Amino acid sequence: xxxxxLIILSGxxxxxxxxxxxxxGAIGDTDAFSTPRGLAGVAVGLQNVYSNGRLSPVYNxxxxxxxxxxxxxxxxxxxxxxxxxxxxxxxxxNLNGIVGNMWTWNNKIIYDADNVINGANKLGxxxxxxxxxxxxxxxxxxxxxxxxxxxxxxxxxPGTLATPATFQSRADGFRRAVSTLRAAxxxxxANAPNAAFYAxxxxxxxxxxxxxxxxxxxxxxxxxxxxxxxxTTAANAVDLNFNGAVLGYDAIVTNPIFTTATAxxxxxxxxxxxxxxxxxxxxxxxxxxxxxxxxxxxxIQPRYRIRGFxxxxxxxxxxxxxxxxxxxxxxxxxxxxxxxxxxxxAEIDAVRTQLPSxxxxxxxxxxxxxxxxxxxxxxxxxxxxxxxIELCMSxxxxxxxxxxxxxxxxxxxxxxxxxxxxxxxxxxxxxxxxN
Numbered sequence: 001x002x003x004x005x006l007i008i009l010s011g012x013x014x015x016x017x018x019x020x021x022x023x024x025g026a027i028g029d030t031d032a033f034s035t036p037r038g039l040a041g042v043a044v045g046l047q048n049v050y051s052n053g054r055l056s057p058v059y060n061x062x063x064x065x066x067x068x069x070x071x072x073x074x075x076x077x078x079x080x081x082x083x084x085x086x087x088x089x090x091x092x093x094n095l096n097g098i099v100g101n102m103w104t105w106n107n108k109i110i111y112d113a114d115n116v117i118n119g120a121n122k123l124g125x126x127x128x129x130x131x132x133x134x135x136x137x138x139x140x141x142x143x144x145x146x147x148x149x150x151x152x153x154x155x156x157x158p159g160t161l162a163t164p165a166t167f168q169s170r171a172d173g174f175r176r177a178v179s180t181l182r183a184a185x186x187x188x189x190a191n192a193p194n195a196a197f198y199a200x201x202x203x204x205x206x207x208x209x210x211x212x213x214x215x216x217x218x219x220x221x222x223x224x225x226x227x228x229x230x231x232t233t234a235a236n237a238v239d240l241n242f243n244g245a246v247l248g249y250d251a252i253v254t255n256p257i258f259t260t261a262t263a264x265x266x267x268x269x270x271x272x273x274x275x276x277x278x279x280x281x282x283x284x285x286x287x288x289x290x291x292x293x294x295x296x297x298x299x300i301q302p303r304y305r306i307r308g309f310x311x312x313x314x315x316x317x318x319x320x321x322x323x324x325x326x327x328x329x330x331x332x333x334x335x336x337x338x339x340x341x342x343x344x345x346a347e348i349d350a351v352r353t354q355l356p357s358x359x360x361x362x363x364x365x366x367x368x369x370x371x372x373x374x375x376x377x378x379x380x381x382x383x384x385x386x387x388x389i390e391l392c393m394s395x396x397x398x399x400x401x402x403x404x405x406x407x408x409x410x411x412x413x414x415x416x417x418x419x420x421x422x423x424x425x426x427x428x429x430x431x432x433x434x435n
Contacts, residue, residue, distance in 0.1 A: 061395035070276030088412020113140035131193030148173030
């Protein structure tokens with residue numbers, strides 16, 4: 001499987017969103033997308049492309065969101081792509097490598113996931129196919145969601161050299177991610193994945209992984225799309241004690257934030273114990289999530305260092321955190337047409353007061369209950385504060401900052417420009433946003 005994966009990954013040729021991902025020396029589509037083993041190799045490769053190294057959506061999403069919302073401090077202006085993000089505004093140009101990698105690799109994942117799903121639908125073994133469809137759909141949805149968080153418009157579907165991709169709104173992108181996940185649920189409902197499928201994917205993938213991850217991501221993207229009823233229903237279906245939805249690393253494929261930033265101290269570090277939040281929303285000094293996500297170095301600057309899920313080369317990164325589901329429900333209660341502020345406070349308090357020992361990932365505030373005003377505006381501010389602390393370095397903070405109405409001055413850029421590699425190859429590319 002590892003050998004097959006390396007062959008598949010060696011065949012990448014990334015040309016805009018026209019999706020010319022071919023290489024005559026690589027494994028052919030007939031083998032990769034028509035046999036169960038080949039399809040499994042490509043499916044596992046989706047996780048590798050998504051999470052491995054400085055080019056990956058994991059690295060670029062966390063880095064970009066943290067730089068643009070003051071979560072991080074830049075350590076070396078010689079890292080040109082990161083420097084542009086920390087500066088913001090028009091300095092972030094169409095040639096920025098992080099912007100380009102965010103575009104290229106997420107589109108690559110969508111393209112390959114579609115091929116896995118299409119190939120799986122042609123297999124005779126429907127139980128094996130169901131697992132492939134569900135596994136590929138998770139990474140397809142994550143990739144669509146990443147593009148929708150950072151760009152005003154995204155490709156509506158992979159294009160070709162002859163027929164360049166057209167574009168859809170980011171809101172439609174979030175809805176498309178949800179539709180992808182619901183199709184996965186349908187496939188799993190019709191046929192439970194069999195042992196042959198599970199033998200060809202990481203050991204963390206099982207029925208609980210599928211159920212919880214898919215529902216968590218439906219909640220996640222339904223919220224971003226403004227579908228509060230669907231977000232609440234999906235969040236309610238997630239087991240808050242489950243901790244198996246993770247991106248795993250080993251001695252060869254290492255945690256990209258640890259390897260690039262934490263260990264080197266030469267790219268970026270966490271800003272400080274405020275996590276870059278304004279004074280009015282700064283974390284309580286007694287919040288036990290601050291020492292979870294930050295470490296103190298008493299002798300070498302900067303004093304505050306990245307910790308959390310980025311503290312070792314083999315440390316796994318959660319796909320979602322359980323308490324995000326509580327904060328999703330809280331936001332839905334506040335923002336739905338008939339707000340239920342009392343229910344929202346109860347969800348907020350469950351997050352604030354939870355001890356680290358009660359959380360499956362050890363993330364807990366250990367604070368007293370919320371004591372501020374029970375108004376829509378005040379609770380939206382508190383939800384934003386809790387999301388920034390609970391979901392520190394998750395890559396969602398720019399999306400949260402916009403969605404929850406924070407002042408534009410709290411972010412250095414609102415949306416990315418479109419990469420030159422796309423504009424040069426696709427006449428349908430929209431105009432760049434102002435900032």
